[in-house]
Amino acid sequence: MFFRRQADTRCRACGEKSHLSTVGDVAPTHPGPFHTAEFSLILCPECESVYLDPAPDTDDLRVLYEESLQFADDHYTSPEQVARILEYYGSAIRNLGLLPDRNARVLEIGAGFAWVSRASKDASPSCTTVAQDVSAECAERCSWVDRYHVGSLEEMPQMEPFDLASMTHVIEHLVEPEAMLRSVSQRLKPAGKLFVTAPYRPTGWKPGKGIEPWKSYSYLHVPAHVTYFSRQWFTRVAPRHGMRVVHWDARHEDGQAFELVLQRN
Template structure:
């Protein structure tokens, strides 16, 4: 199967010129009055990322995140699921050495139920946790968060620097992920870490395989998931904002999701 190649143009993900390829057409998987029902997945060979085109508009994002309920089902609330989630994040905090010591400052971006904040508190109760989300759906449900800010990150009223920041299943939702990396990097202390989890791609998918695997991919959320990233993308983009990859693992969920740690250079 061959891609439909486009003329050399600017990749929206890495902002470099490349011969982009159309993986195939996809339809909305979420109900809503979106600005279009015609989307394509685009692959960039320069950064090996796949992204949705066209990108969702501000109105689309408002429908998805501010005018809908996201965290009400058992996937987020059952006791068994909560324990599974926390067990994973506690392990990540410990095994990836995300906290530098006592009195650590933790910033969770797009926090939802603020699992990383909770796992950090479980690991060291002396850490100070700040959670941010554009939706207030979970703001009153996370008593392990010292400060829960509802609004965009740039409206968070603090100049403090953090030892750890996290985006867990958040970066794929962003229309301008590089801008968010820069904004977070500026809030990290030298040597501070950014922990990221996100969808990767369908199990075993390669750029010459076309669209079929994507249509059965559990993480194909249209238009909510804007970009499916690669290690190559982070290696290209993170250094522009003073960060580097120190951990990458794309084996999660049979290769369908990845875990990443970026570190701000001293």
């Protein structure tokens, strides 16, 4: 049974007052060290997001992203896996109409190996690709990126606006995701698109099922994954920053991950 909090508690994800409820307690899945070993998952019925409480602090983020290697195993580098990744992103670019025919400008946020940039170059060799990541781990390994910025998006110099921005398995890591949407919107052309993929829920999970399905969920990464978003969250929050939902699909990986496209007004 959930622990029901006060009616006027404000949701950290959407900012609305809500009857927040505790799904249950979860332990770190990364060795750390972190500022606490006691985390909970919180559900907001207003935006239907599930988020980690407390959020990771600045020191936690440094341990996760500056003091750890993220792309060291074959999951990211084997030829078979690379082919699967590029097939998926190439299909998304084609089927969702993410790029104009020529001279597109692509911004990949939290890029890592910058697979969307690579698939964009394959689909449209005339496109310009810019990648951003707080880590330099992959910066010298992406010949398909025209410019790789190491540092925060806010620190990246202003440049000509983009036709497409992407955050693939990135937004769930952000402590302030709405601030990121605002920053991305400011860098998109009118009618430009933001392509997002991220974890969603354990297969078939509903609030009444409690915490147990989360404990075996492959995307439960504590404290790296801060928020598990919903369509409702994007429907509420994106218009605050001049964007709207034009595509949502939460059927990926048997309902465990979603695919989203936002378009700037």
